Amino acid sequence: MGDGETVTVSGPADARLNAQRRAATCNVDVDGRGRVLVAATRQPLGQSFFWPPTDRSEPAPEPLALGDKGLLWDTGARVALTCKGAEDSFELELGISGSVEHVKPGTSRALFTSLMTKYLESAKQQTGCGT
Template sequence: MGRAPRSRTAPLLAVALVVAAVLTGCAEAQRAAAPQLPERTCFGVFTRSDLEPLMGDGRTVTVSGPADARLTAQRRAATCNVDVDGRGRVLVAATRQPVGQSFFWPPTDQSEPAPEPLALGDKGILWDTGARVALTCKGAEDSFELELSLSGSVEHMKPGTSRALFSSLMAKYLESVKHQTRCGV
């Protein structure tokens, strides 16, 4: 009896699988690369390492907004956006208004999971995707209300870790903006 003919399909299939695995690995390596953030961003407040947990993967980082948050009666707001490949990752904002005008915050009792108070400023709130703080700045020459907010994309973070990050970021942001706006001076 003769030998059965060798199948060429098995070696070709093995080669195809190896090539596919290599190409998939290259694509994963490209996607997994963290984008390069500027050393300091968003009004000069945050360092690269502060915001890295919110960035995820991508190639191009775009930061838009003014260099500082020095709000005055004429310049009443400042916003900083950080995008990765055109997708919003971080939004940081500051708003100033005359004393006596309160900031409207929508009800939070319908949010899941429920937000919690944040012990910063006169009023603060913290939720899984951000934080907000309001305070009255009383100074010898100028008094005003100040609202600070920050939010970010938490899809790349370990569940349950985002509130601690946003609390820490807001504390740093609050101190810097109080200095920049001369709050209480």
């Protein structure tokens, strides 16, 4: 997400969500300016996440083939999935957004796809999604 001198991370170091801890957000600042926001939200099974209409976004998002539903923009990605397990079932939403001013033009969507792919696998393990 670009070079800098000082990196500051605020938020939890994990996405270990459960029925009591339903959300986690982490901000990464470089040289005092926000570069990346990462979020995870857990809801009871059957409650869907509300995503605003995307037909007004410029440039338009594209589907992201991760989870049950995913969208990819130039400035981030969102994924929602249903986690069904032997002991616990729930809905999980993951989001990554960031400043792309330090990213080579035309490469941000590939970058956010890569980041979300890694984040999704980590979040599934940490939340016990599907176990």
